[in-house]
């Protein structure tokens with residue numbers, strides 16, 4: 489066995505590979521045609537528009553209409569098609585497609601393989617990354633680093649969840665929160681070494697798994713659960729516990745990322761955050777004194793779309809002309825696992 493003290497200090501960030509930066513060439517997104525308003529939910533479970541809006545900031549969420557052929561796969565395909573179009577690239581120009589999702593249409597093969605086939609990506613590598621709400625930002629960091637180290641040149645990164653497929657619409661503690669959406673970006677190598685991710689944090693604590701999980705078998709269900717509400721194949725959430733975790737973790741995540749980049753909060757031009765609950769975003773905004781125009785919010789009309797929320801926000805900002813060269817953009821997410829992650833980019 490080798491002596492670990494003789495090896496490099498692993499807590500130090502890796503130096504950037506000279507001669508290679510990373511840019512986001514284009515973005516795309518897709519939301520399903522169906523809308524489910526708070527008033528419509530109040531016809532299904534005991535709740536009200538006022539309760540939901542006060543606790544979450546949500547007025548309505550988007551839901552796949554399977555009769556119209558909408559699904560996780562169609563949203564993923566459409567969003568990457570849009571990102572490729574904005575990048576002026578064909579799918580066959582990609583070396584790799586990564587899809588952050590936990591709600592695949594097929595358990596096997598991966599959604600990324602099916603998207604590659606739908607778009608004609610030839611023999612580009614393709615895999616899914618399962619990290620719930622962190623799926624897109626984790627994938628973005630992996631894709632960035634693969635380009636930075638030189639093994640890949642162009643990567644399509646998708647974030648998509650269709651949580652409606654695993655939602656029990658009799659469980660009011662869960663069904664009010666989630667909706668369906670997808671977003672995607674195309675990353676490319678560039679000679680400009682100043683561009684790319686300048687700091688990232690990727691963390692998880694699996695001991696908190698039971699606060700947000702989907703049981704496949706009855707044996708997955710923890711003993712102290714409320715057996716009246718647990719359904720196999722449906723998302724289970726201890727909302728209060730997740731809320732507590734999310735408020736503190738989100739704020740620590742911002743501080744840790746800024747410390748890694750050695751930047752003050754004022755240096756960040758745009759915060760592109762997982763849309764979990766408007767109150768969680770507002771708590772962070774107030775704590776750091778972030779102006780409202782720098783922290784994008786669309787949860788009121790989209791709901792919490794898990795891995796789809798960060799890339800959808802980014803695409804909406806990008807389409808509105810609010811992402812400009814020279815900006816510093818901070819992507820942030822947290823969710824089931826529990827997981828939390830950030831990616832700070834120099835555009």
Ligand code: UT7
Pocket residue numbers: 534535536539540543544621660661662664665726727728730731734763764765768792794822823824
């Ligand atoms: O993206 C993944 C990460 N997930 C999150 O970030 C979710 C974090 N958690 C939350 O957003 C909040 O916990 C919820 C919005 C889900 C729930 O809000 P809360 O303020 O934590 O409510 P609660 O679960 O503590 O319930 C408070 C009361 C309870 O009634 P009693 O026991 O006080 O009589 C619930 O039964 O509100 C009741 N309640 C509802 N009432 C009306 C729970 N859900 C509803 C509802 N409508 N939909």
